[in-house]
Amino acid sequence: MKLQALLVAMLMSSQAMAVQVFEKPVSDGMDKAILNSFREATASSAIDDTSKISLDEIKSAVSSLRINNDNFEISFDDGKLKNLLSSQGIASWNGLSDPVLVWLADVEESGINVINGDSDNEFAVALNQASNKNNYNLMFPVMDLDDVEKVNAQTILSHSDKILATASKRYDAKYFVAGAIEKNSGDNTYTVKWNAYDDEGKSLGNGQTQGTLEETSTSMSRDVAKVLMQNISSDTATAQNTSxxxxxxxxxxxxxxxxxxxxxxxxxxxxxxxxxxxxxxxxxxxxxxxxxxxxxxxxxxxxxxxxxxxxxxxxxxxxxxxxxxxxxxxxxxxxxxxxxNKSSGVASAGNGVGTVTRTTTNRVTSNMNGYGGEAYTKKTVKRTVEVTTKIEQSAQDGAPVINLTDDSEGTDALEDGGINITQ
Structure with a gap:
């Protein structure tokens, strides 16, 4: 029979030491028992979603399967599990023993506050729970007099990384995260931006996400774990930076x-x-x-x-x-x-020289977009810009020569973007 053949094959192929054993009711069926056991086996190590892995692929990581009374006893080989996850592009790690310090500015209409260790902020609670599932722990600053003298919300928003690194020393944290959250009261969604650092204030990575409380806390926790995993030089990290x-x-x-x-x-x-x-x-x-x-x-x-x-x-x-x-x-x-996805559209041009149509746009801006500046002050900006472009291709292939002229009232929009304006 097919079931007997599979059981015999799995028992005979068990050569490596199984690191985890799971008991599942025979009444659920063997396939369901294997799937549920696999989810439990990878719950704490797999950072990404494992649902895309097929049952046949999961079976290849089973080291033993036997029936004990009314239960299946299923074991997975640790090495095979890691190889399976890696082959699917799924990040996995053994986590961190030391907690990660989190400096988080909560941007509200009534003001901006730094979330402390005693806070019952719903995002902080959800983030902490999600991080526990990803095999690492968080801690938030106590924001006592020592902290308040060094750090406030603007310190976080202005990317004062060295100040944050100095303030983090008292917590003996090897890594810290600094970021900002903003809740949209209209639809109860969150916008979150963050940066991760080592204990010297060196930037390790960053991210941003927007969505429901569960979506944003889960996404941030997962992405922070990936950044830490990429930067930790130890056996607990399975992924490495490009050397x-x-x-x-x-x-x-x-x-x-x-x-x-x-x-x-x-x-x-x-x-x-x-x-x-x-x-x-x-x-x-x-x-x-x-x-x-x-x-x-x-x-x-x-x-x-x-x-x-x-x-x-x-x-x-x-x-x-x-x-x-x-x-x-x-x-x-x-x-x-x-x-x-946000192009200004095709500009009409003849013989390599053209004029971009003059447009007037109203847009709501927020310093949340820049993750810095003045406390995320929202304002509506009306601007009219006409840009003349001239593109000259050199005799040999290479980068284009681009001259920009701007006849708007100011050239801040382009100069802020790092483009020199000639007039």
Whole structure:
């Protein structure tokens, strides 16, 4: 019989020591027993969703299965489980023994507060519960006189990383997270932005998410775990950063002289498609800065598909990939290729020179977008911009020469995005 054959095969193939044993009722059926046991076995180690793994693939990680009275006794091999998760692109780790300190600014209409250890803030409670499931613990500052003298909400919002690192010393935390949450009372959704640091204040990674309380707390907890996992040099971390040797050996151009996308020394080369207007350049630049990346983002070149950017980062390239893949402004369409969803539209042009249509837009802005500045003050900005673009292609393939002129009342919008304005 099929059941007997499977039981015999699993018993005979059990060569490695099973690290976990689960008992499930025979009345539930063998397939359901294996699935439920697998979920329990990976609940504390798998950071990502495991539901996409098929039953046949799960069975390959079973080291023993036998019937004891009315129960199945199912064992999994630890090595096979890790290999299975890794083959599916699912991050897994053994967690952290030391708690992670969290400096979190709660942005409310009535004011901005730093969430402390005694707070019953619903997001902090949900985040703590989600992090426990991801095999690490959080702690929040007590915000006593010693803390208040060094840190306030503006310290967090203004990215005063060194001050936060100094204030974190008293907690003996190897890692700390600083971020901001803002609740939309209209639909009870949250917007969350955060950065993770080591004990010296070095940025390890960042992220942002928006959604319900459960969605945002789960997403932040999972993504923080991934950042920590990528940066911890120990046996407890299964994923590693790209090493400097690997970066040095990466090919940066293809045989035809084109620019190869992906990690390079000091950053990552990515392509943005859907960039239909030169005014999209500073917009993309400002969005990337709002994610926590450095301002010296540069344009390397362009081709018929899109524009190639070099984004400096000291963190794992996979963190940047995950950030762009889940951001509303971009859609991932290939390896290191992302469609820009917020283009200003195609500008009319003849003989390489054209004028962008003058447009007037009203938009509500919030310093939440910049994760810095003045306490996330919301304001409506009305602006009229006309940009003249001139693109000259050199005799040889390479990056375009782009001259920008702006006849609006001010050039802050483009200059803030890191583009020099010539008039």
């Amino acid at each position: 400097s040797d690997e970066v040095e050996s990466m090919t940066t151009t293809d045989p035809d002289g084109g620019i190869v996308l992906g990690p390079v020394k000091g950053g990552v080369r990515v392509m943005f498609t859907g960039v239909d207007n030169v005014s999209d350049y500073p917009k993309i630049n400002k969005i990337l800065i709002s994610y926590g990346y450095e301002s010296d983002i540069s344009v390397l070149g362009y081709n018929s598909q899109g524009v190639i950017f070099l984004i400096p980062t000291g963190s794992s390239p996979s963190i940047l990939d995950g950030t762009l893949a889940h951001a509303g402004e971009f859609t991932k369409i290939g390896d290191w290729i992302y469609k820009f």
